[in-house]
Amino acid sequence: MAGQRTVGSFLDHLTVERGASVNTVAGYRRDLSRYQEFLEARGVAELAAVTEADVAEFVVWLREGSQQHPGLAPSSVARALSAVKSLHRFAVDDGVHADNPATRVSPPRAGRRLPKALTLDQVQALLDSPEVSTPVGLRDAALLELLYGTGARITELVSLDVDDVTHLTHDPDAGLRLFGKGRKERIVPVGSYARAALDAWLVRGRPALIEGARATTPALLVNTRGARLSRQSAWAALRQHAERAGITTPIGPHTLRHSFATHLLDGGADVRVVQELLGHASVATTQLYTLVTVEHLREVFLTAHPRAR
Numbered sequence: 246m247a248g249q250r251t252v253g254s255f256l257d258h259l260t261v262e263r264g265a266s267v268n269t270v271a272g273y274r275r276d277l278s279r280y281q282e283f284l285e286a287r288g289v290a291e292l293a294a295v296t297e298a299d300v301a302e303f304v305v306w307l308r309e310g311s312q313q314h315p316g317l318a319p320s321s322v323a324r325a326l327s328a329v330k331s332l333h334r335f336a337v338d339d340g341v342h343a344d345n346p347a348t349r350v351s352p353p354r355a356g357r358r359l360p361k362a363l364t365l366d367q368v369q370a371l372l373d374s375p376e377v378s379t380p381v382g383l384r385d386a387a388l389l390e391l392l393y394g395t396g397a398r399i400t401e402l403v404s405l406d407v408d409d410v411t412h413l414t415h416d417p418d419a420g421l422r423l424f425g426k427g428r429k430e431r432i433v434p435v436g437s438y439a440r441a442a443l444d445a446w447l448v449r450g451r452p453a454l455i456e457g458a459r460a461t462t463p464a465l466l467v468n469t470r471g472a473r474l475s476r477q478s479a480w481a482a483l484r485q486h487a488e489r490a491g492i493t494t495p496i497g498p499h500t501l502r503h504s505f506a507t508h509l510l511d512g513g514a515d516v517r518v519v520q521e522l523l524g525h526a527s528v529a530t531t532q533l534y535t536l537v538t539v540e541h542l543r544e545v546f547l548t549a550h551p552r553a554r
Contacts, residue, residue, distance in 0.1 A: 362503045374487075397421075414440075
């Protein structure tokens, strides 16, 4: 494939010199593999032969899709284009290119997509779904309560170790330290419901799942083999309990995070406080949730006021 050596060197550079996470490198590898596939289909055998038109056509190809690949959302196309630009920038530094053919290529404009939040009744049904008489049910109850109670990302929770939460048992006012994107650290409070679910998991659930495991793990959340729970398994558990709770609203990995933020703002929380709790670098990202609450207020007004229509 075109630029195979350069792509390999670039991915090594991301891992070793820039300290990119495993998930980040995997995303770059996936996007660049698709880029190489596209170039090969166009008869471009060398990375040095790539033109600005090739990159622009790649963007169109990603957006429109093909028989092998469905079309991607603007945000996904923008991510892939960013990977391509970084690759060519690296190739320039490596002497493969005289200049970067991707510099002037722009991603498609993305429409404003508002986060989806569950209602309070839906959240309650979801949190009530796990069967807490079983170890897996206790684990899932802790997972769901922490997701909704702290606004954490799934990745942040499954990376926690037991030592990261033991202080909460003797100091309820202490916060939970989370590491978000770019290893940015934040401290979030943990409410009584989440603490109770966490205690039940640590005392009655986790020991049962790690009993007989071949190797011990420091992981807070573990699977039925006693190993660290993966992000994919945690996401599958969330979907399973949403289905069990009868929730027909589309569910995503960040659904409880979105619900956490929306319900805080509905309750009168300051947007800057919510920004800190979510670990957003920019308040503009958090302000998307204020648009959701305004839309919710409008729906209530149209439904409830006799002269709204």
